[in-house]
Amino acid sequence: MDLSQLGGIVVKGLSIHVERGNAPPRIVETPGGMLNSIGLQNVGAEGFLEEKLPFLRRFNTAVIANIWGRTFDEYIAVAERLDGAKGLTALELNISCPNIKEGGINFGTDPKQTEQVTRAVREASSLPLWVKLTPGVTDIGELARAAEAGGADALSVINTLRGMTIDVPSRRPTLSTIFGGLSGPAILPIALYMVYETRRATNLPILGIGGIEGLDQALQFFILGANAVQVGTANFYDPMASIRLVEDLRDWCETQGILSINELVGSLECD
Incomplete structure (x- = not known):
């Protein structure tokens, strides 16, 4: 697999310190997707800079660090530590x-x-800043405008939705944490709607996320106004999903006489 074929790679959530994550079971397959409660396990900012980033630098693709914290100070600390990283x-x-x-x-x-x-x-940080919005709100447009007011350069839409499943024989939750984040094809219609509402609220670039398995889903995001897309859950069962999507997008544009995917972005017709 040549990762240089991808436009970019978003690494899993990084915190300032090492995080061990939640106890298993923490991933459960569901109809049309999966629930996860990994607990944001990661090697920490220092570990990422020493162990992970050197490997990713070998590829001709953008590397984006997803970051998180429990307090403002933790967010600031990890952003400062990663700022300026080659x-x-x-x-x-x-x-x-x-x-x-x-x-x-x-x-x-x-x-x-x-x-x-x-x-x-x-x-x-002097790095471009994308803000990943949660779908667990009544008005995502309000949150998009808030992120823009805070200085966001782009918006990633959406994060996972909360969900749970039960093991009937034991009558216990299937995840150790009771609930987790739902992702995969099941959330596609919600993600599309959230991108639609976000585009109505702001002109910031949008990265569409949620339920993308292949070409058709990606095209829907572009038509709604997403400037790029991210693929997550599909990579669990098809490691070549993202590479294939890039190839399929290129072939589709050629057959449609489209020189740039930007010609498709925001082309929704509702009349």
Whole structure:
């Protein structure tokens, strides 16, 4: 697999310190997708710079670090540590985390918190900043505008949705943490709607995420106004999914006489 064929690679969530994650079971297959409760396990910012980034620099592709924290200070610390790292293209801000110093309120569900944490990271790093929005809100457009006000350069839409399943014989949750994040084809219609609402709220570049398995799903995101797409869950059962999507997009554009995918972006017709 030549990762240089991809436009970019978004690494899993990084924190300032090493995180061990949740106890198993923490991944469960569901109809049309999967639930995960990994617990943001990662090697920490220092481990990423020493162990992971040198490998990723070997490929001719953008490297984006998804970052998270439990407090404003933790977000700032990881952003500062990664700032200026050779081979790092941008930061993606995971704000689907509870602020433990504000009674556990989720950074990504409160517009004030969203704007504040975005601004804090914006001031801590010179790297382009993408903010990953949660679907667990009534008005995602309000959160998009808050992120923009805080200095976001782009928006990743969407993160996983909360869900759970039960093992009937034992009558126990299938995940050790009771609930987890739902991803995969099952969330595609929700993700598309969220991109639609986000595009109505802002002109910032949008990265569409959620339920993409192949060409058709990606094209829907582009038509709605996404400027790029990310593929996650499909890689679990088809490691070549992203590479194949790039090839299929190129072939489709050629057959349609489209010179650039930008010609398709935002071409939705509702009349």
